[in-house]
Amino acid sequence: MSQNQIAIGIIVEDGFEGLQDTLRSVCPFSDFVFVLSTESGGNLDTNLIEPFDVKDVNITYCKARSCNDEAALRNELIELAESQNNVHWLLLINAGECFDETTLEEFRLFLANELERHFLYVMVLYRLHRLDGIRHDLDEETIEPRLIPLRKGLRFQGQVCSSLLPSATDLMIRLNAAPGRFLLPSRQRDSVRQKQWATRNLQVLEQLEKQKISITNESLLVRAEAQLILKDYACARHDFLQLIEQTTRNDLRLKAYYGVWETFAFLPISDLEMTKILLAGLDHFPVDMQLLTFMGSLLQQQGKLDLAVRTFETAIRYGQTTLDIWHRLRIREMAVTSLALLHRLRGEGHKAIQVLESNLELIADRTEFNRHLLDLYIAELQESKGRNFAATIWGGTELDLIREVITGACRASSGNWEKAILPLELAYWEGCRDILCLRWYSLGLLALTRFNEAVIILEEWNRREPENKEAQAFLVAARQPEHFSKIVGQFRDRQIKKLGILKPEILGKYFTQHSAQKSKSIIESAVREMIASSASPNSQRISTAVFGKNEVPENTPEQPYLESETVGSL
Numbered sequence: 001m002s003q004n005q006i007a008i009g010i011i012v013e014d015g016f017e018g019l020q021d022t023l024r025s026v027c028p029f030s031d032f033v034f035v036l037s038t039e040s041g042g043n044l045d046t047n048l049i050e051p052f053d054v055k056d057v058n059i060t061y062c063k064a065r066s067c068n069d070e071a072a073l074r075n076e077l078i079e080l081a082e083s084q085n086n087v088h089w090l091l092l093i094n095a096g097e098c099f100d101e102t103t104l105e106e107f108r109l110f111l112a113n114e115l116e117r118h119f120l121y122v123m124v125l126y127r128l129h130r131l132d133g134i135r136h137d138l139d140e141e142t143i144e145p146r147l148i149p150l151r152k153g154l155r156f157q158g159q160v161c162s163s164l165l166p167s168a169t170d171l172m173i174r175l176n177a178a179p180g181r182f183l184l185p186s187r188q189r190d191s192v193r194q195k196q197w198a199t200r201n202l203q204v205l206e207q208l209e210k211q212k213i214s215i216t217n218e219s220l221l222v223r224a225e226a227q228l229i230l231k232d233y234a235c236a237r238h239d240f241l242q243l244i245e246q247t248t249r250n251d252l253r254l255k256a257y258y259g260v261w262e263t264f265a266f267l268p269i270s271d272l273e274m275t276k277i278l279l280a281g282l283d284h285f286p287v288d289m290q291l292l293t294f295m296g297s298l299l300q301q302q303g304k305l306d307l308a309v310r311t312f313e314t315a316i317r318y319g320q321t322t323l324d325i326w327h328r329l330r331i332r333e334m335a336v337t338s339l340a341l342l343h344r345l346r347g348e349g350h351k352a353i354q355v356l357e358s359n360l361e362l363i364a365d366r367t368e369f370n371r372h373l374l375d376l377y378i379a380e381l382q383e384s385k386g387r388n389f390a391a392t393i394w395g396g397t398e399l400d401l402i403r404e405v406i407t408g409a410c411r412a413s414s415g416n417w418e419k420a421i422l423p424l425e426l427a428y429w430e431g432c433r434d435i436l437c438l439r440w441y442s443l444g445l446l447a448l449t450r451f452n453e454a455v456i457i458l459e460e461w462n463r464r465e466p467e468n469k470e471a472q473a474f475l476v477a478a479r480q481p482e483h484f485s486k487i488v489g490q491f492r493d494r495q496i497k498k499l500g501i502l503k504p505e506i507l508g509k510y511f512t513q514h515s516a517q518k519s520k521s522i523i524e525s526a527v528r529e530m531i532a533s534s535a536s537p538n539s540q541r542i543s544t545a546v547f548g549k550n551e552v553p554e555n556t557p558e559q560p561y562l563e564s565e566t567v568g569s570l
Contacts, residue, residue: 004115006089006147007032009077011064012039013196018096018185023059025098029111032087033059034080035095038067068204071156082150089115090148093182096193100126100181107180120154120168121147121178126329128186139329147178159208160201161218198226217247224259233267244280254288255325257281261294271302289319290327293335305342312339316359333363337372349380366392374406374436383410394434401432409440417447428457435464439471446478449523454478484523 008030012019019035027033062080066072074092081090093099099107115121123146129138145164148154153171156162168175185193201222205215215223224239240260247253257277264274278295285291292315299308315335321327328334336359343352356373363369370393377386386406394402404423411420424441438461445454458475465471473491477484 004089004111005087006030006091006111007034007081007084007087009074009081009090009092010035010095011073011077012037012095013193017193021098022093022095025101026091026093027059028104029091029108031058032081032084034077035059035061036064036073036077036080037061038064038073068200069159071158071162074156074162078148078150078155088117088150090150092146092148096185097125097182100183103180107178110179115147116176117149117151118173119176120145120149120164120173121176122324123147123178124181125184126181127184127326137328137330137334140326141329142326143177143323145175146182149173158218160204160222194229198229201226202230217243217249217252221252221255221259224256228259228262231266233263237263237267241277250284251322251325254281254285254322257285257291258325258327271298274298275302287314287318287320289315289321289331289335292319293328293331293338296335296338300338300342305346309339309342312336312342316362333369336363337369340372340376344376344379349376352376353380353382371436378406378409378413381410381414383407386410398432398434401427401430402434402436405432405434405437405440408444409436412440412444412447417444420444421448433460433464435461438464442474442478446474446484447523449481451478451481451484 006029008026010019010022010026010033012035023033060080062076064073064076066076077092078090081087122143125142125144127140127142129136145168148164151171151173153167154164154173155167156164157166165175205219205223208219209215220239220243224236224243227233227236227239237260240256240263243256244253244260247256260277275295275298278291278298281291282288282295292311296308296311296315299305299311312335316332316339319332319335321331336355340352340355343349343355353373353376356369356376360366360369360373370389374386374389374393377383377389383406386409387403390399390402390406404427408420408422408424408427411417411423420440421444424437424444427437428441438457442454442457442461445451445457455475455478458471458478461471462468462475469491473487477487477491480487
């Protein structure tokens with residue numbers, strides 16, 4: 001008899017949202033699936049579950065004996081799996097989670113050939129930020145024990161913060177990694193479930209306090225995280241800081257530093273206080289990739305660009321991630337992109353290019369990364385490199401059109417707008433609708449004061465990228481030619497403040513060159529300044545990724561010519 005027969009254990013809260021997707025995802029691994037419901041009320045109502053036809057799979061629905069004890073819930077699933085004599089493993093999953101199909105075959109081979117019963121296997125979890133599943137800078141990852149050998153005495157412990165590790169240690173069961181990944185629901189879709197668990201945890205901890213049971217450090221972390229989910233940011237920060245002061249466990253302290261940083265986006269404090277907290281964190285964790293990246297971003301916001309550069313360089317060269325703590329999935333890419341952006345802001349485009357080129361192999365998903373590098377080639381007038389590099393992003397007839405766009409963009413970057421507009425116009429009318437084409441074609445039309453034509457292209461750019469602040473600002477400006485320079489100047493000034501630039505002359509060589517000369521037209525000068533101040537198409541993306549919202553909190557009043565309903569918060 002095979003020793004690798006596994007059962008699937010699934011926990012669902014009230015209702016069965018997301019269960020069908022989860023079942024379809026994991027049923028191919030086992031003939032036995034146990035669904036444990038915490039549904040309140042009387043008998044378990046499986047009529048709430050949509051019809052689901054899986055051949056040769058025995059799905060058993062059970063109502064949980066305890067709904068407010070995290071360890072007890074998971075131990076019930078272990079007992080259900082142990083009730084099947086020919087099952088030796090339990091794969092734990094929550095309703096709404098799905099198995100990453102790109103890792104399916106590797107996991108199948110692992111189950112057939114590599115399982116060993118003296119190991120407890122951890123697996124990777126990806127928490128997605130967007131509903132459409134497209135990767136986002138706020139996506140996170142961690143590892144958790146999910147594949148459990150059915151061994152006598154191996155049980156979870158902890159009412160609100162459960163763990164298998166104490167009993168695994170007693171049984172001399174070691175941790176190992178299994179291939180395969182689980183994709184968690186997006187934050188938007190999972191918000192109701194998160195709030196339910198947060199409320200439950202706070203209620204359980206309140207009952208423990210009434211029973212004069214002291215709150216452990218683990219429970220203090222649970223309370224702080226629950227308060228964060230429920231938007232009680234002041235109390236969450238207080239508990240995170242208290243945990244930092246009193247715990248001796250590095251894992252809890254690092255989680256607390258991550259948590260207190262997250263509160264900054266919603267409940268800002270002074271730059272000095274934020275800096276003190278991050279420096280204390282780096283004193284404990286000097287090579288933590290995420291803390292270093294947060295510190296570099298904060299220093300950039302404060303205009304301390306030299307210190308920010310050194311901090312990002314340290315993150316890239318020495319930074320490490322702690323896999324079993326939630327961390328940004330693209331944190332290394334963020335550090336690399338931020339360092340390149342800083343070099344560009346300082347007028348050192350060649351250094352920015354070196355940073356990106358030397359770190360290409362370290363980046364898993366290069367889609368936006370490659371575009372950022374291409375944007376730098378254009379800014380530094382390296383047309384030949386840009387045209388060759390375009391083949392890493394596009395192919396076929398689209399590649400030929402994009403190469404024409406790159407030629408036009410390089411001419412625009414050099415200030416030769418009349419010659420720039422010809423290849424850009426040709427690529428557009430030949431059918432190119434890539435953002436690169438829309439951006440540079442619209443900028444060329446604006447520089448040549450062809451406002452009516454520019455509005456059409458800018459509207460298309462805004463439809464393609466509705467959250468792009470640069471596109472929004474240019475569209476508002478193009479609709480008000482008499483105020484164009486003022487509107488663009490206001491956007492530029494806000495970019496300067498957001499990116500931490502204290503002196504306009506360090507925006508880049510194009511800004512410094514043209515600000516000291518008489519331009520052919522005020523409009524052309526404004527467009528050039530806008531290009532320089534935007535510095536990178538990813539500057540807004542970096543700010544969002546670091547601070548967890550669309551823009552770093554500011555107290556800047558609305559500017560007179562900006563239409564807030566159209567532009568949003570510029």
